[in-house]
Amino acid sequence: MKAPNMTVRAHSSSILKDLSLKTHPLFTAxxxxxxxxxxxxxxxxxxxxxxxxxxxDSLTAGKLxxxxxxxxxxxxxxxxxxLSHPHFPLNTFAWNSLIRGFADGPIPENSVYVYRRxxxxxxxxxNYTYTFLxxxxxxxxxxxxxxxxxxxxxxxxxxxxxxxxxxxxxxxxAALVSVDTAQQLFDESSMRDVTAWNALIKGYxxxxxxxxxxxLFQVMQDRCNVCADEVTMLSVASACAHLGTLDVxxxxxxxxxxxxxxxxxxLGTALINMYAKxxxxxxAIALFWKMEEKDMRTWSVMISAFSLHGLAKxxxxxxxxxxxxxxxxxxxxxxxxxxxxxxxxxxxxGRIILCRMSTVYNIEPTIEHYGCIVDLLGRAxxxxxALDLIRKMSLKPDVVLWxxxxxxxxxxxNIEMGKVxxxxxxxxxxxxxxxxxxxxxxxxxxGNWDRVQxxxxxxxxxxxNKPPGSSLIELNGVIHEFLSGDKSxxxxxxxxxxxxxIGRLARRKGHxxxxxGFPFDIDDEDKEVCVSQHSEKLAVAxxxxxxRPGSVIRVIKNLRICSDCHEIMKHVSEAFERTVVVRDCNxxxxxxxxxxxxxxxx
DNA sequence: TTAGGGTTAG
Numbered sequence: 001m002k003a004p005n006m007t008v009r010a011h012s013s014s015i016l017k018d019l020s021l022k023t024h025p026l027f028t029a030x031x032x033x034x035x036x037x038x039x040x041x042x043x044x045x046x047x048x049x050x051x052x053x054x055x056x057d058s059l060t061a062g063k064l065x066x067x068x069x070x071x072x073x074x075x076x077x078x079x080x081x082x083l084s085h086p087h088f089p090l091n092t093f094a095w096n097s098l099i100r101g102f103a104d105g106p107i108p109e110n111s112v113y114v115y116r117r118x119x120x121x122x123x124x125x126x127n128y129t130y131t132f133l134x135x136x137x138x139x140x141x142x143x144x145x146x147x148x149x150x151x152x153x154x155x156x157x158x159x160x161x162x163x164x165x166x167x168x169x170x171x172x173x174a175a176l177v178s179v180d181t182a183q184q185l186f187d188e189s190s191m192r193d194v195t196a197w198n199a200l201i202k203g204y205x206x207x208x209x210x211x212x213x214x215x216l217f218q219v220m221q222d223r224c225n226v227c228a229d230e231v232t233m234l235s236v237a238s239a240c241a242h243l244g245t246l247d248v249x250x251x252x253x254x255x256x257x258x259x260x261x262x263x264x265x266x267l268g269t270a271l272i273n274m275y276a277k278x279x280x281x282x283x284a285i286a287l288f289w290k291m292e293e294k295d296m297r298t299w300s301v302m303i304s305a306f307s308l309h310g311l312a313k314x315x316x317x318x319x320x321x322x323x324x325x326x327x328x329x330x331x332x333x334x335x336x337x338x339x340x341x342x343x344x345x346x347x348x349x350g351r352i353i354l355c356r357m358s359t360v361y362n363i364e365p366t367i368e369h370y371g372c373i374v375d376l377l378g379r380a381x382x383x384x385x386a387l388d389l390i391r392k393m394s395l396k397p398d399v400v401l402w403x404x405x406x407x408x409x410x411x412x413x414n415i416e417m418g419k420v421x422x423x424x425x426x427x428x429x430x431x432x433x434x435x436x437x438x439x440x441x442x443x444x445x446x447g448n449w450d451r452v453q454x455x456x457x458x459x460x461x462x463x464x465n466k467p468p469g470s471s472l473i474e475l476n477g478v479i480h481e482f483l484s485g486d487k488s489x490x491x492x493x494x495x496x497x498x499x500x501x502i503g504r505l506a507r508r509k510g511h512x513x514x515x516x517g518f519p520f521d522i523d524d525e526d527k528e529v530c531v532s533q534h535s536e537k538l539a540v541a542x543x544x545x546x547x548r549p550g551s552v553i554r555v556i557k558n559l560r561i562c563s564d565c566h567e568i569m570k571h572v573s574e575a576f577e578r579t580v581v582v583r584d585c586n587x588x589x590x591x592x593x594x595x596x597x598x599x600x601x602x
Numbered sequence: 603t604t605a606g607g608g609t610t611a612g
Contacts, residue, residue, distance in 0.1 A: 063603060070604085096604055131605040167606035198607035234609050241609090270609040297610050304611060335611045368612050400612075 021080065021114075022107045038071050039078075046082070058089040065094040069101030076101050080114070092123055100132040108136035112145065125152070127162040134168040143176040163191040167199050174203025194220075194229050201235045211479065213239035214248060230261050237270040244556035244583055245474045246278035265291075269298045276305030279554050279581040279588055296327050304336035307343060309588045310598050315340035316349070331363050338372035342379060343587050345601055350376045365393075371401050378408025379601070383417055399429050406438060415442060433459070433466045471535035472556040473543050482538040485530070491542065498541035503532060506571040513564055531564045536582055540572055543580075552579045560584050561602075570594050 046064060049055040055064075061082075069079035079098050082088060095118040102111035115133055118125065130153050137146035150169060153159050160166070166189045174182035182203045186196060197220050204212045217236045220226045228236075233256055240249035253271055256263060268291045275284035288294070288302045299322040306315035319337055322329065329337075334357060341350035354373055357363050370393055377386035386405055390397050402425045409418035418438060425435035436455050443451035459465070469484040482489065489495060513531055536557045543553035561569075561584040569580050574594035582589045590597035 059603075066603065093603060100604065128604050135606085162605090164606045169606095171607065193606095195607045200607090202607065229607090231608050235607090238609060264608090266609050268609090273610060301610050307611095332611050339611075366612095371612065 021110055039075055042068050042071060042075070042078075056087070056089055058091045061089050062091050062094040062097065066097035069097045070104075073101070073105035076105055076110070090121065090123065092118075092126055092129070095123055096126070096128045096132065099129060099136075103132040103136035103139070108139045111136045125156065127158050127165050130158065131164050131168045134165075134172045138172055138175050141176060146172045146176055160190075163189075163193060163196065166191055167196045170196060171199040171202070174199060174206065179203040179207045179209070192224065192226070194226050194232065197224075197226055198229075198231045198235065201232060205235045205239055208242075210239040210242045214243075214245075227259070228255075228261075230264050230267050233261060233267055234270050237267070237274045241270075241274040241277035243474075243479060244278050244472060244554065245477075245479060246275075246280055246554060247474055247477050249274045249278050250283075251477070265293050265295055265298065269295075269301050272298065272305065273301045276301070276308060277583070279583060279590075281305060281309045281311070281588075294327075296322075296330055296333065299327055300330065300333040300336055303333060304339070307336050307340035307587075308583075309590075310343045312340040312344040312346055312349075329361055329363070331366060331369070334361065334363055335368055335372060338369060338376065342372055342376040343598070343602070345376075345380045347376060347380050347382065365395075367395050367398055367401060370395065370397075371404055374401055375404040375408070378405050379411070381408075381412050383408055383412060383414050387417065387421075397424070399425055399432060402428070403432075403434055406434060410438060415445070418442065431462050431464050433464050436464060437466060467558065469535040470558045471539040473539040473554065475543075475546055480539070480542060482535045482542070484535045485533040486535065486538055489538075489542070491545065494545055495538055495541045498545055499532065499537060502537070502541060502544075502568060502572060502575075505575045506568055509571055509575075511567060511571060531562065534562060534565050536561060536565050537568060540569065540580060544572070544576060544578070550577065552581060554581045555583070557582060557584045560586055561589060566596065566600075566602075570596060 042064075045067070046055075049060060049064060054060045065079055065082055068075050068082060076098075079101060083090065083094055083098055088094075095114065098114050099111045099118070102108060102114055111133060115125065115129065118129075130149060133149050134146055137143075137149060150159075150172075153165060153169075158165060159169075166185070170182045170185050170189075173179075173185060179200075182200055186192065186200045189196060197216070201213055201216050201220075204210075204216065213235055217228060217232060220232070221228060233252060236252050237249065240246075240252065249271075253274075255261075256267070256271075261267075268287065272284045272287050272291075275281070275287065284302065284305050288298065291298060299318065303315045303318050303322070306312070306318060315337060319329065319333070322333075334353065337353055338350055341347070341353065350373055354365065354369070357365050357369065370389065374386045374390060377383070377389065383405070386408065390401060390405065402421050406418060406421045406425065409415075409421055419442060422435040422438045422442075425432045426439075429435075436459055440452050440455040440459075443449075443455065471482050473480050473482075480489070487496075536555050539555045540553055543555070547553060561582055565582075566589065569582060569589065569591040571594070572578065573580050573591035580591040582591070587598065587602065589602065
């Protein structure tokens with residue numbers, strides 16, 4: 001296959017030319033007394049080879065470079081000096097070893113510099129050389145570099161011969177260009193082993209095409225007779241977690257056991273995450289305690305699982321437990337903990353965690369941490385404190401951070417602050433749908449219909465839309481998706497009849513449609529119709545029709561559940577004697593006997 | 603004597 005996008009390739013040559021060896025604080029050669037044991041040994045070997053003259057033997061010298069370059073990245077300048085010595089017997093293996101060392105180190109662009117020196121010295125790169133360089137280009141998030149390397153691979157006739165290069169290219173295209181191009185390369189490749197499949201599947205996972213991940217996993221085994229391995233299962237488990245498909249998730253857990261795949265630390269962690277994200281917290285807990293080995297990620301995943309399910313106390317207990325067994329939290333652990341505070345309104349605890357971050361845990365707060373705190377303070381009604389925190393923090397606030405505060409302003413009906421926040425958002429992102437809708441509703445509330453029209457026109461002109469609400473529900477391993485007001489499902493008539501029935505039962509219990517956040521210039525009746533056909537209601541109606549009485553109905557929603565749907569779900573759980581679990585973009589809501597696990601705080 | 607695919611929060 002030819003490298004796509006020739007225009008990019010034409011000017012990408014500058015990437016290979018305008019480079020020099022970059023330094024890094026970690027590259028500073030350690031003083032003699034602080035030499036790592038292995039470094040000391042390497043220097044002794046070097047000295048010995050110099051003394052006995054074996055350094056002039058190309059194979060021996062190459063081995064020394066390889067050992068030095070792959071020992072620790074602080075030794076990379078040492079390896080580079082060795083290789084630059086005028087009498088050093090250079091060979092491709094030595095060059096590759098140095099490229100490999102730099103590609104895995106803190107400054108991957110140095111590997112490209114070494115590659116350029118290798119070419120200038122008249123050495124021909126081989127198939128090994130490009131696997132290291134393509135990895136470096138992925139680390140550097142530099143598509144032009146990868147495309148340029150692909151061009152070199154083709155011109156040297158190395159494409160299509162080596163499965164390692166093929167997979168490296170698939171992986172590079174999936175990560176930095178497009179998964180479609182990766183798929184094209186994969187289709188044209190004659191060597192589709194499990195690693196190539198894994199690279200492709202990972203590409204679909206990274207691009208958010210989760211159903212495709214599961215489909216590919218099936219095709220790979222059923223039609224192509226390739227056995228999945230632990231790495232495949234990691235991607236499939238992650239796709240299940242995103243989709244919330246518990247049945248498929250359970251099936252892959254069984255598949256791992258049946259096919260005797262190794263339950264690695266990473267795979268166990270991915271499965272815990274899958275169970276938690278699919279709403280089965282009990283299985284997540286059971287697997288967590290069953291795992292003999294747990295690393296910081298395993299603990300963090302479990303803490304965030306508790307957080308997602310509104311179990312803040314359990315999240316804090318586990319956090320303490322984690323430290324007791326000597327595992328330090330990282331930035332993700334703290335995010336999970338702060339998010340647990342947010343879901344339960346634990347303002348005091350959240351403030352303490354923020355204070356301790358840099359002093360006790362040695363973690364500098366990032367914009368995400370501030371996001372959690374702003375969310376926590378905002379939801380709890382401490383709007384002034386949240387705004388003050390944003391103004392005082394050393395980081396530049398982003399749209400997401402302001403967005404959290406805007407949601408809080410809407411919930412607590414602080415119109416004045418909401419206006420200020422919406423302006424801040426539009427300053428950063430003039431097309432931000434959330435801020436524009438807020439302003440439109442604000443003008444409508446004051447009857448400024450001209451201004452409303454102005455905002456609406458702008459949204460129309462720029463084709464700005466809020467993402468449509470979508471809900472997923474799994475039935476017998478098949479995922480059914482519903483959009484708001486969806487009439488495309490084959491069971492449309494019975495779904496809408498069930499929806500009417502739910503509405504009747506709810507009204508009998510005194511339910512009145514809650515239409516918060518809706519444009520004020522739509523007729524009340526229209527608003528009611530819109531709300532009554534929200535995607536999660538359609539999914540639950542479908543679930544009620546198609547599942548046996550008493551079974552749990554699980555729905556995954558892409559947006560935050562609205563107040564009306566939240567109330568309706570409570571009625572459904574009571575009237576139909578069903579547990580309804582809804583995962584919205586923030587957390588889980590478990591409705592049972594007329595109430596929700598979030599105790600109406602979300 | 604070197605190589606490809608890896609889960610987590612927001």
